[in-house]
Amino acid sequence: MVGLLVAVGTLLLATAIGFALRARDGRVKEKAVDQAVPEEVRALLDPDAAVTLVQLSTTFCAPCRQARVLLADLAGRTGGLAHTDLDLTSQPRLAERLSVLRTPTTLAVDSRGVELLRVSGVPKRAELLAALAPHLPA
Template sequence: MTQVLVLVGTLAVATAFGLFWRARQGQVRAARRSALPDPLLDLVDPASPVTLLQISTTFCAPCRQTRVLLSDLAAKTSGLRHVDYDVTEHPEVATSLGVLRTPTTLAVDAQGVEIMRVGGVPKRDTLLAALRPHLP
């Protein structure tokens, strides 16, 4: 009987954690206001009001999905630019930004100041709604 209770308890905890993790995927969060490292600051276009800076790795499947989504969104939205930065060879860049998983998307203004960030694959409509006040 004890083994059954342990099994049921383990399943309940795992399910609760999975639901919590899934709910946080793609949510727009407040900026951490960390300064961008030089390699990333060089990617920011001062002529673009908002740059979506995608932090990804080589073998990340959700990164590919995010790349397609963000590229399409930037192509269809005035004042929005998308740049993908692979941290596979540069883990110190991810560490300096507090990025613990990929993909992570940072929305930065023309000066390179972080506006917001999204962990996981962004939800298109939610991201666009959050970016609206920063776009022309």
């Protein structure tokens, strides 16, 4: 009987943790401190865009494909917004310097090379647009 209670408790705990992690997926995290991104990322920025969405991906990341489609569409429909992709598969040191714990991670970087916000996981379109609005031209 004790074994059954332990098994049920473990399943309930795992389910609660799963729901908590899923709720955090795709949430926008604004940067409190202006922090310039490394030169490898600055080299990818679109000089004509107010904000460039830099998608950090890896080769075998299935959600990265979904994020790529969403971000490219968003950039295509929004003035002052650009999208680029950076594959971190063979660049673990860069991933460490950027504090990337999972892919996809999306960085919103302004034209000066300062990270404005980041999203871990596939972004939620409406939430990302709302967070970017103050940084985009009217």
